[in-house]
Amino acid sequence: MKLLFAEDEPEMSEAVVDILTFHKYVVDAVFDGEEALAYAREEHYDGIILDIMMPKKSGLEVLTELRKEGLRTPVLLLTAKAEVEDRIQGLDLGADDYLPKPFVMGELLARIRAMLRRREEFTPDILKCGNIELNLHSYELSGNGQAFVLPKLEYQLMELLMLNQGIYLSSEDLLVKVWGYNTDAELGTVWVYISYLRKRLSALNANVEIKAKRNIGYTLEVNE
Template identity: 55%
Template sequence: MRILLAEDERELSDALVAILKHNNYSVDAVYNGEDALAYLQADNYDGAVLDIMMPKMDGITVLKKIRAEGNKVPVLILTAKSDVDDRVLGLDSGADDYLGKPFSAKELLARIRSVTRRNTEAVSSVLSLGNLSLDGTSALLSGPSGSCRLPNKEFQMMELLITNPRQIISTERFMEKIWGYDSEAEIGVVWVYISYLRKRLISLNTNVKIKAARGQGYYLEEEI
């Protein structure tokens, strides 16, 4: 799941990025409202966390602009202000929820799960295909021969594959969805991670395989 984080306090942003990545989110971090708007206009995210007080453009203005453009990405507003009017303004402008500073990591994660759950299948659900299952909470991939916990990128790739069974997912889509459009990673990294996942499926003795459609991408298929 891919999140845009717009927070101008660098230390807080770095801490939040670390927390989100540890919990299997892919994160793009920006530090002002203009960049937040540009990223949200240029790419597709599963959710956005916007600080209200940011340089160049405040979070409420960003929110109003994307909503006016028809962008329905789930948005969680962060604010250091305790004034109820600010929170009401955020919700009236199209925010899905708000979180006042200071906050705990557990509450932030719970709020993100809540707002993204409204548009997508619950993060905590177990996804299955054939005798393979993926637990969204623990990142455990399970088959007849046991379970293994997937690292962040492998989890996100498997989640994308298992939620779109038998649908070809292009290398470009993997790069955009997981690494981000401005990533410096080479496109060949997708093949490397596909190779890792194939080895895990073999070790779990599952009847689900990652197939390649030449020149198009990869897809997950249950072999009967």
């Protein structure tokens, strides 16, 4: 299991990373909110641990941006604040759990295990549509004995389409959910990436296609 751990106190970060590594987790440690956001966008993690109080961007700001971009990776918040309002805010923003500081390592490990169990229970490792499959861990799109490892944006777009089979999503929806609210990308970028995925599906001899309706959007459907 691969985790992202964002904590700006070096001694705390080192101690936690040592414990997590001992328990067979692979950990990327970062020390501010901007780093956390960049790593979460570029890498695929099974879980993310965010300290709320960090320089450059707070854990809550990072969480808000990731959820707006459609990232569903489980998030555990660490906070030195004990007020109920802070906990409620974090959960309302999309956190899966919180742990007040200071904490004992045993409880942290238990919270991580619980968070990852819930992810495994509710998120399948493989999405299927027709005769193709998308592996959520390896980013691999496969079918008919062939496979491609998709670049991140193609993967996110394909995942979104597979999770909404038969539902038309507008170009605006796709742009926001894949590229984010603050993107400089234009709507035409969506069409470009749709064309990339159509070529992938054709190469796999897939019995599904990305259909378009003018002024409505795109959907993934199995050909009858």
